[in-house]
Amino acid sequence: SIKKEAVESEERKGELGDLDPSVKVVVRIRPINAQEKEVDRTVRKVSSDSLTVGDRKFTFDSVLDSNSNQEDVFQLIGVPLVKNALAGYNTSILSYGQTGSGKTYTMWGPPSAMVEDPSPRSHQGIVPRIFQMLFSEIQREQENHDGKLINYQCRCSFLEIYNEQIGDLLDPTQRNLEIKDDPKNGLYVENLTEEYVSSYEDVTQILIKGLSSKKVGATTVNSKSSRSHIVFTFVIESWCKGASSKCFSSSKTSRISLIDLAGLDRNKLEDVGRQSVQEGKNVKKSLSHLGYLVNTLAKETQPEKPEDAPYGGSCLTRILRESLGGNAKLTVICNISADNRNSSEILSTLRFGQRIKSIRNEPVINEISEDDVNDLSDQIRQLKEELIRAK
Numbered sequence: 175s176i177k178k179e180a181v182e183s184e185e186r187k188g189e190l191g192d193l194d195p196s197v198k199v200v201v202r203i204r205p206i207n208a209q210e211k212e213v214d215r216t217v218r219k220v221s222s223d224s225l226t227v228g229d230r231k232f233t234f235d236s237v238l239d240s241n242s243n244q245e246d247v248f249q250l251i252g253v254p255l256v257k258n259a260l261a262g263y264n265t266s267i268l269s270y271g272q273t274g275s276g277k278t279y280t281m282w283g284p285p286s287a288m289v290e291d292p293s294p295r296s297h298q299g300i301v302p303r304i305f306q307m308l309f310s311e312i313q314r315e316q317e318n319h320d321g322k323l324i325n326y327q328c329r330c331s332f333l334e335i336y337n338e339q340i341g342d343l344l345d346p347t348q349r350n351l352e353i354k355d356d357p358k359n360g361l362y363v364e365n366l367t368e369e370y371v372s373s374y375e376d377v378t379q380i381l382i383k384g385l386s387s388k389k390v391g392a393t394t395v396n397s398k399s400s401r402s403h404i405v406f407t408f409v410i411e412s413w414c415k416g417a418s419s420k421c422f423s424s425s426k427t428s429r430i431s432l433i434d435l436a437g438l439d440r441n442k443l444e445d446v447g448r449q450s451v452q453e454g455k456n457v458k459k460s461l462s463h464l465g466y467l468v469n470t471l472a473k474e475t476q477p478e479k480p481e482d483a484p485y486g487g488s489c490l491t492r493i494l495r496e497s498l499g500g501n502a503k504l505t506v507i508c509n510i511s512a513d514n515r516n517s518s519e520i521l522s523t524l525r526f527g528q529r530i531k532s533i534r535n536e537p538v539i540n541e542i543s544e545d546d547v548n549d550l551s552d553q554i555r556q557l558k559e560e561l562i563r564a565k
């Protein structure tokens with residue numbers, strides 16, 4: 175019966191694993207716009223998790239067709255993310271796809287919708303919806319303390335990778351920041367502005383400010399074409415105090431990383447000026463490093479040690495270390511537009527999604543428990559005793 179229990183528990187884990195795998199890939203098909211209406215449609219959703227492109231079939235965790243709205247995306251991706259983040263997991267969303275496929279719309283939505291109350295019909299993106307839910311969950315948690323008081327402290331930063339340089343979207347005077355590796359706390363960007371926030375309104379103000387300092391390409395073809403990758407990072411620290419004793423009982427730190435990639439626009443490079451060609455080359459370079467990293471991680475023979483994987487290729491791949499092959503729960507949104515003039519980009523986006531799907535992340539709850547603290551206290555006491563004896 176013990177064996178049976180073990181099998182059942184494995185099965186349960188399998189079920190849960192399927193519901194909330196460590197790497198999740200969702201495809202979103204954006205609606206065809208006025209100029210595209212004439213074109214034959216080659217992309218079709220055939221079930222809740224599969225689609226066909228011509229006669230090729232692809233299966234992912236979920237497929238959202240062009241009737242899906244921003245609330246559907248939030249329910250599918252945002253709700254589990256908030257729960258995981260509050261449970262102490264690092265979580266990430268990576269929005270991928272060619273220029274014009276809906277990456278930015280899906281993530282942030284239009285700035286005017288940022289401060290709206292999110293209704294299903296609103297264009298508000300997944301990111302503001304996430305923080306609306308997060309702060310209401312935190313508030314509920316704090317009102318509803320049964321003998322325990324949980325304290326939360328949240329802070330965030332917003333960066334852009336433009337022409338292989340890291341810029342601070344919350345302080346645009348800082349343009350060439352460096353990535354440092356701290357042996358204890360991992361990677362961080364030196365001197366990047368961090369703002370403490372305690373409400374949804376605080377976060378939306380920061381998002382609006384950051385997004386308005388973002389670089390946009392000066393192309394004539396698509397004046398809004400984004401030439402930078404942007405990363406919004408949100409850190410939640412929580413600690414819990416027992417009501418009866420003042421002593422510390424547990425503490426958690428988790429990070430939410432929300433990444434909107436620049437799109438590759440390879441057909442249009444000839445049409446634009448020199449500055450833009452250079453921007454395009456840098457976008458291409460970092461996306462091809464990303465592709466190479468994903469290929470390496472997706473192979474059956476993954477590198478033994480994480481440090482052997484090729485993260486060093488570009489700023490983007492270094493920043494994604496925790497999200498790709500690291501300890502975060504990652505969701506990739508593969509955005510495509512169902513216009514068959516883009517079929518080679520659609521196929522390459524879907525193939526990227528398939529390779530990401532075979533990457534193994536190892537999510538852990540970032541928690542220091544009372545036991546850990548007691549262990550550390552014991553160690554400190556022993557060391558002190560040794561020190562006294564040595565004197």
Ligand code: ADP
Pocket residue numbers: 203204205271272273274275276277278279280399400437509
């Ligand atoms: P990307 O960031 O991938 O370059 P955008 O998010 O800027 O693409 O989207 C291109 C255009 O299509 C924008 O005008 C955007 O508002 C519109 N769009 C994208 N996805 C949707 C959608 N699901 N519903 C309605 N409009 C969309």
Ligand code: MG
Pocket residue numbers: 277278279400435437
């Ligand atoms: Mg964009």
